[in-house]
Amino acid sequence: MERPVAGCVLGLWGTRTGCGPLLLTLLLRALSGTTHAADDGAVFVDLAFWREPQDTVVVRGGVLRLDCEARWDWLSTALAPPSPALAPPSLSWRKDGVALGSFVDERRTQMWNGTLLIQNVVHARHQRSDEGRYQCIAALEGVGSIASRTARVTVAGPLRVLAPTDSTSSHLGDSALFRCEVLGDPAPEVRWQKDGLDMDLRRSPDSRLALLPSGALLVSAVQPSDSALYRCVAHNAGSTRTGNDATLRVLSEPGVPRSLSFLLRPSSVNAPLGTDAVLECSASGFPSPSVTWRRGDEILQTWNKKYWLLGGSSLVISSVTVDDSGTYVCTASNKLQNISSTGRLEVLVPPQFLSFPSSSAALESTDVELECAVTGNPPPTVRWVKNGEEVIPSDYFQIVDGSTLQVLGLVKSDEGFYQCVAENAVGIAMATAQLLVREPGKPHPPVTLSDSLGPSRTLSDSL
Structure with missing residues (x-):
């Protein structure tokens, strides 16, 4: 059994697939107990989603289904390997930021496994529309909550x-x-x-x-x-x-010469990373024109796996990379004339983490910094979520360098799960860290989860 963690799949005993070197290093540090907080003997809870709601298109009168599943394990070298039999946390749902449980709707059902079902989907001005943005919230009583990615539902x-x-x-x-x-x-x-x-x-x-x-x-x-x-x-x-x-x-x-003219001119095209991009172009005239493409001073060879012509004139760029972004020129020519037109390709890259926040334990009245750095195209917007609620910047919560969160003058209520959420037009990425706050000079109280959340386990640690 494997658990998806921050965009890659990590096996419970350390095997992994699809992880970058930086992410693998961070994960191995966490599992080996060499994070900052593990050096202080802290015991953290690893709460993560195994399934998250996805963008969905439904029809009026149809059935909307959104899946959600979350699981938790202990993250500490002082413990035995995590048990796969632990019960899942409690799950709830939000729509457009409002808890679905705050109003009654007989069409709505939350199944035992967390899946949300809405019968007879509505999309009308005089009724509450089912179209919107949905999130699943996973909560561990006395520990904290995390929010899933936001799923857009379109009717x-x-x-x-x-x-x-x-x-x-x-x-x-x-x-x-x-x-x-x-x-x-x-x-x-x-x-x-x-x-x-x-x-x-x-x-x-x-x-x-x-x-x-x-x-x-x-x-x-x-x-x-x-x-x-x-x-x-x-x-x-x-x-x-x-x-x-x-x-x-x-x-x-x-057989009488006709001036060349464009039926289609290339335009600006946005293509997600790894997809095929098409720059449209077509021309008419006599003698019949041939079409060539160039990028800068380079004439593109359009008979290979990277570049080829669709319909004899539109440029297909296969499996685009960031390096493919740029300006392209379509030229139609015959022995009497040539005409050119320019288009631009922008390769869109979903958010990717350059650094992740680490779970940490700190003393009351001190300051803590949760580092988060992201990249992507267009540049992602970054926000922070604490226990499922968005963090509003203030004198105590400050975002520096565009994405790193500083919590100043810690108090006990600052404990919980913090999520760095990066989002742009082509994707979303989320990273989670747990913050523990301790009183100076006092041993840390035992960490206890109730039987309703799984097997009761009590662990003591102190600074």
Whole structure:
């Protein structure tokens, strides 16, 4: 059995998968008892989520299900290896920052394992909508609480067609473009039909037909067989919209030069790290143009695994890395003319920890610092949560260097679990530390958890 810890999976007896060197070092230090607090003989509770609620799309009248599971173990070298039989902590739920238990709703059920079920999902102005941001709270009585990641629940709404698809004509060997402009939340998936039949538009460097990320259909090197009726079909969990029929008329090529013009220009594209990015571009004219791409002074070789052309002109960049961010230039040229247009790729990186807060024990009236440093693109916002409640900066709680928390003049009520929460447009990362506060000159009282939370265990330690 394995436990997910701060973004990697750590086996109960030290085996691990997917951990970075820094994170592995911190975890091994914690398990070996070489953290700051372990040197003082402190005994900490390792409370963590095994399953957290995920962003979900539901339909009106449907069933919303959000899963949550948390477990705890002792974290101390003075103890035997943690028992996998320990009971889970108590779980509760919040929506938009408000405890769900604070109001009655017969449609809502929390199952024995913590899973939240809401029947007959509602999304209307005159009723309390089920759409919103949900969090699971795991609590250990007398010790503290932690909050899960925030899960966004979207109730799928109807799709809206912004504009009809226009019919077009294209000369033999040239390119044609059909647009599909449909809005919805969540954004719809688009497919195209030709003469009423679904088209096979799987991405391939060899295909003349391309479904672009914008939903547009690009037909390159037009052939007589392309003459047909085309329509787009947009679908999300809430509805399906079928567009109007648009005609592609294929014209014979008279052989008279036509100025080059862009059917599609590249634009700014944001792509999450590790995904494939597409910079759209297409041009029309005679003689038929060829398309090349460059980045700075480098002409990109578009027939390898890293770069290739979709529909003969749009640039696909496979498995993007941070180094792929930058400006790209699409150039369409023939023997008479060339035209260029520029787009930019920004690779988005979810929050990643450079340093983690460490569990610590400190004396009353002293100051303590919980270190937290993160990186990501766009730069993550960082907030701190104490026992499931957001920390509001004050004279006693101060955030320095943008992300590190200082607690000044410790009092007993400052004890508990503190979470550093880093979030940006592509992800969220959370790290947890426990703070114990002790009276000077007095032995630390035994740490006791009630039988309702698992086997009763009492441990004494002192400074």
